[in-house]
Amino acid sequence: MLLKAGKPLNMQIILKTAYLADRRMLNEHQRPIFGAIYIGRSFGPVPWEIYEMLKGEPYWLSELQLKNYPWKLKGHHVELVGHMSAKRRKKILNPSSLTKDDMTAxxxxxxxxxxxxxSAKTRVTHQMDWVRGAMRPDELMAYEDMIDDKHPHKEEIIEDLLSESFFLIL
Structure with a gap:
């Protein structure tokens, strides 16, 4: 996103994009992209790990095998920084682990x-999955709530997610 935008991005755009892309993939391809832990905060769904990385949380550097993030947070905007080669930065920001469908979403x-x-972003992200998550004491959103209630294969998707995932909240 940062490479495509070519300018600093509001953190909200990045977080909402991740959430909406995960929700789209769940409903179209029966799996999320990121598998993040989503927290139902007053300002909408927050993919927690992505939020921590954007803020520069050092823990994730070892998970990503990085010395530094290729971005920095300035206020509520995220911008690329030049402390690594353009080739390395592009590789990090466009991981090969994402499929064509992931990238499209x-x-x-x-x-x-x-x-x-x-206001428009608030309307599309404050749906029942967010409401249910925000109402829980831990504010954790469930992936099963992100699947459209009218989806013809909702129960099968939930079963698949349960059988294949140790970390998704269902």
């Missing part, structure tokens, strides 16, 4: 978020 939701104002 991210691109669609990124464009969508760029073209929405704050």
């Amino acid at each position: 991210i691109k669609i939701e990124f464009r969508r978020c760029l073209n929405m104002n704050f």
